[in-house]
Amino acid sequence: xxxxxxxxxxxxxxxxxxxxxxxxxxxxxxxxxxxxxxxxxxxxxxxxxxxxxxxxxxxxxxxxxxxxxxxxxxxxxxxxxxxxxxxxxxxxxxxxxxxxxxxxxxxxxxxxxxxxxxxxxxxxxxxxxxxxxxxxxxxxxxxxxxxxxxxxxxxxxxxxxxxxxxxxxxxxxxxxxxxxxxxxxxxxxxxxxxxxxxxxxxxxxxxxxxxxxxxxxxxxxxxxxxxxxxxxxxxxxxxxxxxxxxxxxxxxxxxxxxxxxxxxxxxxxxxxxxxxxxxxxxxxxxxxxxxxxxxxxxxxxxxxxxxxxxxxxxxxxxxxxxxxxxxxxxxxxxxxxxxxxxxxxxxxxxxxxxxxxxxxxxxxxxxxxxxxxxxxxxxxxxxxxxxxxxxxxxxxxxxxxxxxxxxxxxxxxxxxx
Amino acid sequence: xxxxxxxxxxxxxxxxxxxxxxxxxxxxxxxxxxxxxxxxxxxxxxxxxxxxxxxxxxxxxxxxxxxxxxxxxxxxxxxxxxxxxxxxxxxxxxxxxxxxxxxxxxxxxxxxxxxxxxxxxxxxxxxxxxxxxxxxxxxxxxxxxxxxxxxxxxxxxxxxxxxxxxxxxxxxxxxxxxxxxxxxxxxxxxxxxxxxxxxxxxxxxxxxxxxxxxxxxxxxxxxxxxxxxxxxxxxxxxxxxxxxxxxxxxxxxxxxxxxxxxxxxxxxxxxxxxxxxxxxxxxxxxxxxxxxxxxxxxxxxxxxxxxxxxxxxxxxxxxxxxxxxxxxxxxxxxxxxxxxxxxxxxxxxxxxxxxxxxxxxxxxxxxxxxxxxxxxxxxxxxxxxxxxxxxxxxxxxxxxxxxxxxxxxxxxxxxxx
Numbered sequence: 139x140x141x142x143x144x145x146x147x148x149x150x151x152x153x154x155x156x157x158x159x160x161x162x163x164x165x166x167x168x169x170x171x172x173x174x175x176x177x178x179x180x181x182x183x184x185x186x187x188x189x190x191x192x193x194x195x196x197x198x199x200x201x202x203x204x205x206x207x208x209x210x211x212x213x214x215x216x217x218x219x220x221x222x223x224x225x226x227x228x229x230x231x232x233x234x235x236x237x238x239x240x241x242x243x244x245x246x247x248x249x250x251x252x253x254x255x256x257x258x259x260x261x262x263x264x265x266x267x268x269x270x271x272x273x274x275x276x277x278x279x280x281x282x283x284x285x286x287x288x289x290x291x292x293x294x295x296x297x298x299x300x301x302x303x304x305x306x307x308x309x310x311x312x313x314x315x316x317x318x319x320x321x322x323x324x325x326x327x328x329x330x331x332x333x334x335x336x337x338x339x340x341x342x343x344x345x346x347x348x349x350x351x352x353x354x355x356x357x358x359x360x361x362x363x364x365x366x367x368x369x370x371x372x373x374x375x376x377x378x379x380x381x382x383x384x385x386x387x388x389x390x391x392x393x394x395x396x397x398x399x400x401x402x403x404x405x406x407x408x409x410x411x412x413x414x415x416x417x418x419x420x421x422x423x424x425x426x427x428x429x430x431x432x433x434x435x436x437x438x439x440x441x442x443x444x445x446x447x448x449x450x451x452x453x454x455x456x457x458x459x460x461x462x463x464x465x466x467x468x469x470x471x472x473x474x475x476x477x478x479x480x481x482x483x484x485x486x487x488x489x490x491x492x493x494x495x496x497x498x499x500x501x502x503x504x505x506x507x508x509x510x511x512x513x514x515x516x517x518x519x520x521x522x523x524x525x526x527x528x529x530x531x532x533x534x535x536x537x538x539x540x541x542x543x544x545x546x547x548x549x550x551x552x553x554x555x
Numbered sequence: 556x557x558x559x560x561x562x563x564x565x566x567x568x569x570x571x572x573x574x575x576x577x578x579x580x581x582x583x584x585x586x587x588x589x590x591x592x593x594x595x596x597x598x599x600x601x602x603x604x605x606x607x608x609x610x611x612x613x614x615x616x617x618x619x620x621x622x623x624x625x626x627x628x629x630x631x632x633x634x635x636x637x638x639x640x641x642x643x644x645x646x647x648x649x650x651x652x653x654x655x656x657x658x659x660x661x662x663x664x665x666x667x668x669x670x671x672x673x674x675x676x677x678x679x680x681x682x683x684x685x686x687x688x689x690x691x692x693x694x695x696x697x698x699x700x701x702x703x704x705x706x707x708x709x710x711x712x713x714x715x716x717x718x719x720x721x722x723x724x725x726x727x728x729x730x731x732x733x734x735x736x737x738x739x740x741x742x743x744x745x746x747x748x749x750x751x752x753x754x755x756x757x758x759x760x761x762x763x764x765x766x767x768x769x770x771x772x773x774x775x776x777x778x779x780x781x782x783x784x785x786x787x788x789x790x791x792x793x794x795x796x797x798x799x800x801x802x803x804x805x806x807x808x809x810x811x812x813x814x815x816x817x818x819x820x821x822x823x824x825x826x827x828x829x830x831x832x833x834x835x836x837x838x839x840x841x842x843x844x845x846x847x848x849x850x851x852x853x854x855x856x857x858x859x860x861x862x863x864x865x866x867x868x869x870x871x872x873x874x875x876x877x878x879x880x881x882x883x884x885x886x887x888x889x890x891x892x893x894x895x896x897x898x899x900x901x902x903x904x905x906x907x908x909x910x911x912x913x914x915x916x917x918x919x920x921x922x923x924x925x926x927x928x929x930x931x932x933x934x935x936x937x938x939x940x941x942x943x944x945x946x947x948x949x950x951x952x953x954x955x956x957x958x959x960x961x962x963x964x965x966x967x968x969x970x971x972x
Binding site for chain 1: 646647648688689690693695751752753754770772774782783784785786787788789790791792793796798799801802803805806809812813818819820821822823824825826827829830831832833834835836837842844846913914915916938939940941942
């Protein structure tokens with residue numbers, strides 16, 4: 139007997155409860171979450187997630203970069219599973235929804251299928267990708283990038299945080315250096331639910347964003363070397379001020395991104411070496427993040443940045459500026475079949491929706507280079523993310539999870555009994 | 556029998572040895588010194604200094620802010636002593652000479668008088684002032700400021716470092732909360748030898764700077780509150796970027812100081828709260844240091860800064876900027892009699908010299924408000940200070956110490972036997 143699935147819904151209250159239950163792992167006073175990848179709080183949420191997936195009947199395996207794969211069997215185990223999920227790590231002052239919604243909604247999809255006694259034709263597999271955020275170790279989305287071969291596993295294992303701890307050591311510290319090879323768990327497709335992290339859906343009062351593209355990302359590590367000297371006795375004309383130099387770069391990044399359509403540019407980190415209020419800053423390390431969904435715009439952003447830096451370095455005598463492009467992710471164009479599956483599921487559920495470009499990078503963008511992938515967005519309050527004030531409604535989270543459920547059902551197929 | 560003093564010289568090699576012997580307390584790999592006030596390394600050098608002064612026959616007393624006073628008796632103990640000295644704390648990446656030269660040259664003056672068997676008429680008193688640098692606790696020169704009554708002792712004791720440790724607790728931690736009241740050790744005059752910390756003497760090939768004035772200092776604590784949000788998904792027009800805001804302030808400080816004659820302006824500290832490369836900085840704490848030897852110029856610097864900050868805050872919607880003037884030290888005009896004593900001693904020793912303005916603040920500038928004071932400068936290499944590369948020659952250090960010796964002798968008088 140074929141099971142009817144057209145009216146199937148996830149359990150909105152249960153999903154909401156799991157989001158708030160896991161928010162205690164690294165929960166902050168302001169209601170946000172600080173759960174840096176591979177830290178003690180990340181271990182707590184990973185242990186919780188493993189137990190929950192096993193309780194839901196999944197077999198959980200961990201790859202050598204710590205990404206977690208929870209497989210729910212299908213009727214035809216010769217078929218590769220449909221992948222669904224996101225990540226459970228957060229920014230240093232992150233929120234309760236970024237990554238968490240997509241991972242726990244995937245768990246909720248499995249629970250809802252279990253409750254309804256539905257067997258899919260192909261298996262499905264929930265994923266918790268290691269280090270999506272990139273705030274402890276660079277690059278962001280490092281595990282999915284290694285999964286698709288953009289980096290070697292050894293390269294990623296050797297990356298260090300600001301305390302000099304490597305990814306490999308951090309994995310061992312929390313006992314999450316798993317047994318299966320990176321890339322060995324294959325998928326027929328990958329679908330990721332996420333909060334928008336931008337203002338568009340809320341502004342247009344849409345429930346679902348059918349994500350058809352993602353911005354490309356340029357990440358730079360920069361260093362300015364001037365000369366530390368006394369703030370009182372060094373005449374203005376003889377200064378080699380690293381902070382004044384950085385200030386010109388910050389404003390050039392802002393000015394160039396403003397001048398190009400649909401581009402953004404940010405200096406997110408800037409650390410003065412040995413700062414003191416009466417010492418001219420002599421050395422500063424900084425980072426730049428620039429993005430666009432248009433490849434030509436990305437080329438222009440990179441060229442204009444390099445021109446600005448060269449001009450500043452020439453004009454400010456005795457100040458050296460180095461700029462290393464540490465990540466160059468081209469714009470993403472998601473798979474048309476998966477976009478169509480998301481759109482069809484959304485329509486069948488009657489949710490308001492629009493096509494949308496992802497401003498942020500996501501593991502699904504990496505996966506899309508090797509398999510059909512797409513994403514589902516739901517609104518977040520005021521477009522705020524990477525912030526403790528990040529918020530989303532229970533209804534929107536549930537709507538997103540229902541679209542995820544029906545997209546996965548259409549991709550995996552419902553087993554005929 | 557009156558002792559002839561006109562040919563008296565300090566022991567150049569002994570002075571040079573003590574400078575290098577104490578440089579090991581907090582010595583850095585690059586040849587500098589990291590000896591933050593009231594820290595473990597400061598205790599080491601204080602203990603060394605106390606032992607050396609006592610070995611030279613001085614009685615050492617410590618006031619309730621930790622400043623150390625080493626008294627060498629004179630013939631007429633009814634007279635207040637001539638004060639000479641400086642400080643032994645350093646910047647976080649400081650050098651071997653800033654403060655140290657003036658303090659150890661004062662010790663060398665006592666040792667030279669001892670060797671020659673010379674008794675002065677008035678007593679003399681070597682001082683090691685607590686926290687001249689101001690990099691651990693604000694304000695700089697806090698002990699001499701409290702000595703002259705610019706701050707109450709309780710206020711200074713309550714000041715905290717960035718770890719929340721108070722001056723009082725730090726004094727207790729190294730057992731240097733002394734018994735005598737701040738201000739109770741009086742002086743007839745105060746003379747401070749110091750490296751120039753600027754480029755003028757070296758450029759003009761002069762050995763001695765006869766310091767007749769000092770720059771006034773304006774110190775501000777600032778805070779910018781914008782809003783943390785996602786670097787990828789927040790459109791440029793909707794950003795409240797604290798670092799871009801700071802960058803405009805930094806460049807305004809630089810521009811305004813360049814435009815005024817003999818003014819300097821520096822943003823020395825800037826700390827982003829919870830920095831991450833893909834998060835727009837939402838909050839930054841920073842400091843500003845502006846100086847001039849001209850009171851009208853200081854007024855203009857303050858006014859132009861406030862105008863620039865107001866304009867930036869108005870133009871950048873949703874970004875709040877606070878600016879607190881935490882220290883306003885007027886320009887110093889040293890005492891003409893003491894300046895003349897320094898100049899006469901310099902001439903009698905045959906050293907090349909010039910009048911000079913101090914770019915940096917010094918304890919002698921504070922003391923000059925309550926007693927006759929002046930300073931002696933010697934060249935430092937490339938004008939570099941507040942830097943591990945800070946350097947000076949043995950010959951110049953000895954010349955400065957000889958000028959200090961003969962200035963003190965003329966102020967204290969040589970006892971008739």
